Amino acid sequence: AQSVTQLGSHVSVSEGALVLLRCNYSSSVPPYLFWYVQYPNQGLQLLLKYTTGATLVKGINGFEAEFKKSETSFHLTKPSAHMSDAAEYFCAGRRPGTASKLTFGTGTRLQVML
């Protein structure tokens, strides 16, 4: 069975500070991994994904994540937080292959303070 765990339901950073949102996965087979962002009353927008190849992936809005198999982690980072980054972030994974269902983490709410 596959699961995704996000450590920290709330993260608060100052504007301009480093953002680090943690995600670990549990799977017998390394899954495809995704980070999504959700703004209030909206759907999910894909930030970045890891499938195969380069383990450091860059996404939109200056975010990046590194797949570390040895640590079963896929943490999301951004060097400098902006007020517009305040949102809910979800880590998700799924089995390699087509159209397998996504398993979501519980989400992390990012607050950015002036």
Add this chain to the structure above:
Amino acid sequence: GAVVSQHPSRVICKSGTSVKIECRSLDFQATTMFWYRQFPKQSLMLMATSNEGSKATYEQGVEKDKFLINHASLTLSTLTVTSAHPEDSSFYICSASTGEVDGYTFGSGTRLTVV
């Protein structure tokens, strides 16, 4: 890029009535569509997976007679909440797969309030 249109964005209905939510893939053919439910400040819970032309596969604990899913074409899936009750009030989100590795595009969600 791939766009999924979900309507309505908000709906208020009376207890006992039925509500239909539509999810359309605008510029691609969605081989598979997923329906999620999200409670306030919680993650997304997969309700069912539907493939065009076949019956939906429901997750454990989801009442298939209450949440009717139809995926009649490669661009349209509908979720009908039948005989709605206040406890069905929630945020419902659809997602469509293009069959590609990362081809999961989400609709903007529907806020259902049952009064």
